[in-house]
Amino acid sequence: MTQELIDLRNSILEQRYADALAIVDELEGMSKKAILRQIKSFLKVLLIHLIKNKIEKRLTNSWAASIRNAVLEIQDVNLKENKKSYYINLDEWNDYLEHEIDIAIRDASVEVLDGVYSPFQLAEMVDKEQIIHQAKFILKLIYDYSVKELPAVIDDYLTQLPGGENWKLGKR
Secondary structure, eight states: OHHHHHHHHHHHHTTOHHHHHHHHHHHHHHHHHHHHHHHHHHHHHHHHHHHHHHHHTOOOHHHHHHHHHHHHHHHHHHBOTTSSOBSSOGGGHHHHHHHHHHHHHHHHTTTGGGGTSOHHHHHHHOOHHHHHHHHHHHHHHHHHSOTTTHHHHHHHHHTTSTTHHHHHHTOO
């Protein structure tokens, strides 16, 4: 990116505005790609923990924190600088979820029940549509609640997951 900024500066100083605008477009594209990569990373964390919860039928403090933090980070990163629009709109999550679910299953196979299942075995066990539906429900919350409200709303939702009631009561 440093070279692009040098080129941009030189283009402006040399009054080559068309070149400068092309560089600005390139920088915007690079920035958006980095933001989407970051969102996908948090999305994968969310999916992995939803898979672990579904297969193991329990919820730990660590998993709850990972789910909550992933959603809060997605909310933060997804909101554009103007604070009025998003990089990924509510109706655009399907493609991201369908792409990330297979990767999340592979990665979750290392963690579910201490890695007892191969990625192939776990893929047969996981109801992808159900996990995607859960994730979409949780992701909808980032559009409906403020940064201040969202953690409590997520925690309330987590109590409805398998093992969530025991998690709420502090039981193992």
